[in-house]
Amino acid sequence: MGGDPVRRRYSGLAIALHWAIALLLAFQISLGWRLEDLPKGPIGFAAFQFHKSVGIAILLLTVVRVGVRLLARRPAPVKAAPALRLLAGLVHIGLYAVMLLGPITGWILVSTAKVRMQTMLFSTVPWPNLPVGPAWHEPAELLHGALAWLGVGLFVLHVGGALHHHMLRDDVVGRMIPARTWKGLTAGLLIGLVGIGGALVWAKAMHFGAAPLVTQPAVAASEQAPVEQASELAEAAIAQPSAEASEQPGEEGAVPWTVEKGGKLGFSVDYSGSPVNGSFAKWNAAIRFSPDDLPNSSIKATIDLASVGTGDSERDDMLRGDSFFAVAAHPKATFTANGFKPAGPGRYTASGTLSLNGKARPVRLDFTLALSGDTARAKGTASLKRTAFDVGTGEFASTDALADAVSVNFAFSARRQP
Template sequence: MHPQRYSYTAITLHWLLALLLAFQISLGWALEGHNSPELFARYQLHKSVGITILLLSLVRLAVRLFTPRPPASAGPAWTRALASTVHWLFYLVMIFGPVTGWLIVSTARVQVPTLLFGIVPWPHLPVGHGWHDPAESLHGAMAWLAIGLFLLHIAGAFRHQWLLDKPELQRMIPFARGKAVGAAIGALALIFAAMAVGKMVHPDKPRTAAEKTATPVAAPIAPEEAAKDDEKKEETAEPEAKPEDAAQPLADWTVGSGGKLGFTASWNGEAINGSFSRWDADIRFSPDDLPASRIKVTVNLASADTGDAQRDDSLKGSDFFDSGAHPKAVFTARDIRHLGGDRYEARGTLDLRGVKKPATIRFTLRIEGDKARVSGNARIDRTAFGVGQGEWATTDAIAASVGIDFSFGAIRPAS
């Protein structure tokens, strides 16, 4: 005996997949515009939902093949053949659509790792770049086929329910009774709601006129230009009185725990803040012997953290830090100048991604006994070091200027 209703497992999977497909199609339409944090987040969500649809579709297919289901509706052979074709094409879309998307991601020139919903890592397929363009074309075709199948499926269900007076909806919609008008309206409302959410999720933030003209990174000081201004000020400034205590000897300082080394980039006008969790500094310094003082800071580039695991993995890749080939960035300075008060400037060289360029940092230093507190900032041009390749080499989306800020405590051996 065939059951009169689908199993609760089949019903649950049917409606869950229907809502996810509606959401995914609508979200796909929103994957346009300038590179931005919002667009990046939409792509990551699109990938996560796509893989979820793939996995659920495989489960749904197994349920269809191995679980008893209601008999097919009676009718002309052509209508039964059309209904069967629509159902099997749905499986093609729900399986082949995500697979082609998976191929696109796996063969993209910019390799962005996939973390399902930012948590579960998902591997790339081991295929060549030649699959990319065909997969992209097929993926778009799958989306349009899904839309057509949606319309055919809904039209067929309504035809059986009201034109042929067959209780089709009662077999698949929970709690449907009688003519099932209320259940049908509720189901359609859920589908449209899923599409509305897909369209609105992670909206691009409108940029004000002030944001469009604002300096991308406000906090750091542009060292090269500002240094020239300060040199002029130093020429006319009166020397400040030295403390009356004894001259401080040159000493090796040890950086304490709890320090911060951060960076700020501008992505489509929005500040992206990050930090490096692993770095160390070799400091030999005395405010009374600046010519003999030196600073060397070594940064583990793979420790970059912007609060988004997929973006962080992208930063490690060959388009940005290329931390596999160049695991560390090193700033070395031997030209340290006093700017007055507790303000200093260190001029040196930054070695980043195999490129060495002049760089300057500015910092404030407060020494009390054998303890010191340091905080400062700088600004670098990422493009000068090749950070950002291909589509990221231009400054349309990510500004060239990147701010650096740091703060830490240090101690020296007791004198």
């Protein structure tokens, strides 16, 4: 038992990973049980999304923990009866299996669901689905549930083993607590147990409201145009000019415009006889325009498809998923148009190309423009077929319930750049 105590302890990284995973695992198991009692809709969906995010976090941290365990120097095994050492080894192996297979089976469940919804890690990072078939769903579901109960049992055995060693006054617990508590093992153990208990309680008490809607209000829903065009319209309409566009040679009349805050982009699609309205919140675009130089006027717009919002977080995640926008594979939609045409007093047409979901199709943008000095007020619509871009697959490929056409409309103010 002699020698430098640091040499008999785990590395700082191993200790940090151990306690981070322990707290997340306790939280995850408790939240998993709570999901069964939560109501369906925005609250239940938000909780489910958080459950998925925590699961992926556990998976990633466990992979790092396994690497540290294999590569970093570890303390020597504790002297104990062969049966106890065997039991301790089996518990550790079982815990690693739970920490790896639990998230993986959950990942398979999400990837093989009838309606695939895009997983957004902590509502921020798109996470792809696994390339597995529907035959994996039922086995994964059974194993996922069994692993939860196995995890509880192993968790209890692991904590019981730590308490057993602590009562024997050996240094096993001290090897896995921060150095500052090296000579205060009881305090360190109590802090760990309180933290785990707190994680269990937090999962039961955590509030899950509807996911915040980051959208701009829709403009008149009566103007119809399909969803995918909404992207392009949105971007063209609420775009910010880029340096690249402003430096194009040979465009003496068309000048760049800066879109001001408060622009609106909305879309509407008919589902089973009722309109579903939504919008996109994030665009980046370059606009050059002059009514006296329409041939050199242009739009180059990009839309972040993950920013879609319809007021229902479950539906929004479905739109981000593989069945619709597939944002994991194609996170952006782009619309480009070079050269506008007059369509009457104050009215114009821009014929361009929309790239969405790996498909590029021609799309026409119709808009009106009211100029007053260096300020312009634009309103417009567009129209396209969602099926032309393979938006809506599987049970949504049919247009019986979900219409093929999606209406899009926008309105914005812009200021001419110096």
